[in-house]
Amino acid sequence: MNPAFIKPATNTSSEAIETIREELDLFDDWVQRYRYLIDLGKKLPDFPLEWQQDQYRVLGCQSQVWLNYHFQEGCLFFAGNSDAAIVRGLIFLILRIYSGRSIKEILNIDPRFVKDLGLSGALSANRSNGIASMIQYMQTIATKYKFNTNKL
Numbered sequence: 150m151n152p153a154f155i156k157p158a159t160n161t162s163s164e165a166i167e168t169i170r171e172e173l174d175l176f177d178d179w180v181q182r183y184r185y186l187i188d189l190g191k192k193l194p195d196f197p198l199e200w201q202q203d204q205y206r207v208l209g210c211q212s213q214v215w216l217n218y219h220f221q222e223g224c225l226f227f228a229g230n231s232d233a234a235i236v237r238g239l240i241f242l243i244l245r246i247y248s249g250r251s252i253k254e255i256l257n258i259d260p261r262f263v264k265d266l267g268l269s270g271a272l273s274a275n276r277s278n279g280i281a282s283m284i285q286y287m288q289t290i291a292t293k294y295k296f297n298t299n300k301l
């Protein structure tokens with residue numbers, strides 16, 4: 150598997166969300182959190198140039214966002230990139246939650262975590278829509294695999 154695909158650092162998506170909440174709570178304000186997001190974006194694995202094409206582009210994002218996926222042993226692994234520093238950090242957060250999870254778990258993740266983490270209130274409407282588009286993309290891929298594999 151290409152090293153660009155993110156492997157989960159926690160056992161469940163719920164644990165990933167809670168870890169992210171704890172990390173964001175370390176900062177006093179959103180200026181510090183934005184800096185943190187930019188730093189997280191630098192941790193994204195290299196995204197191959199050949200994936201930065203329209204077929205991998207997520208529509209609905211203000212900046213350019215690309216996501217690719219790999220299905221292995223019942224789990225979907227995602228890789229992503231953007232041309233915007235803060236968005237790269239948001240991609241990193243989202244991939245920590247969704248990548249390396251089973252189809253069933255991906256489909257059961259409640260996207261309200263974006264609001265619960267305070268992200269939707271602190272981001273522009275365009276960036277919030279971009280996050281929603283990324284989540285929708287991953288759930289759509291999981292839904293396709295659900296119906297193609299019938300292995301839930």
